[in-house]
Amino acid sequence: MTKATELGFQVSKPVGDNVPYDVIIDAHGHFISIQVKSTYFQASNLKPGNFVASLYHAAAQNHRYSPADFDYLAMYCIPPDIWYIIPSSVAAMKHAIRVCPGDQHNQFESYREAWYLLHDRTPIPPYTPGRISIYAIVDELGPKDPPPRSRTRTVKRRSNKPKAPNS
Numbered sequence: 001m002t003k004a005t006e007l008g009f010q011v012s013k014p015v016g017d018n019v020p021y022d023v024i025i026d027a028h029g030h031f032i033s034i035q036v037k038s039t040y041f042q043a044s045n046l047k048p049g050n051f052v053a054s055l056y057h058a059a060a061q062n063h064r065y066s067p068a069d070f071d072y073l074a075m076y077c078i079p080p081d082i083w084y085i086i087p088s089s090v091a092a093m094k095h096a097i098r099v100c101p102g103d104q105h106n107q108f109e110s111y112r113e114a115w116y117l118l119h120d121r122t123p124i125p126p127y128t129p130g131r132i133s134i135y136a137i138v139d140e141l142g143p144k145d146p147p148p149r150s151r152t153r154t155v156k157r158r159s160n161k162p163k164a165p166n167s
Helices: 002-006
Strands: 010-012 023-027 030-039 051-054 072-077 082-087 096-099 131-134 153-156
Touching: 030 051, 072 096, 082 096
Parallel strands: 030 072
Antiparallel strands: 010 023, 023 030, 051 096, 072 082, 131 153
């Protein structure tokens, strides 16, 4: 929560422990749910520098998160002080996430310190009578996909009045 606040996000924490996410971030009027996992666990059977975080619900044994449970996973590797911001479509339904900071072959390395993913979630523009805004957000990113960019194109709405017949 401190890191997100330092980066200019408005951060809220749900009261109680009955939701599958830990934090809500207000990114320009758009609410994003974040599941936070922190780890200092370095797997002894892997190359040195690999950090592993379990993705099981703490309250329910053998229950993994689904993509609908949160928008992003924020994984914090404690000793090197490194964050990974991973979309739920990539992180959910896994047993664990294993990262190795600095290893370009690691499937999650493109999400290292990827806080820009949260900034790029621009809110839907307000409705203007007489106009239609065509708007989209790309949610499903692969580990090597560039960050999404949104474009808005405004067109005038056609009138529903029937045209006069040609004389």
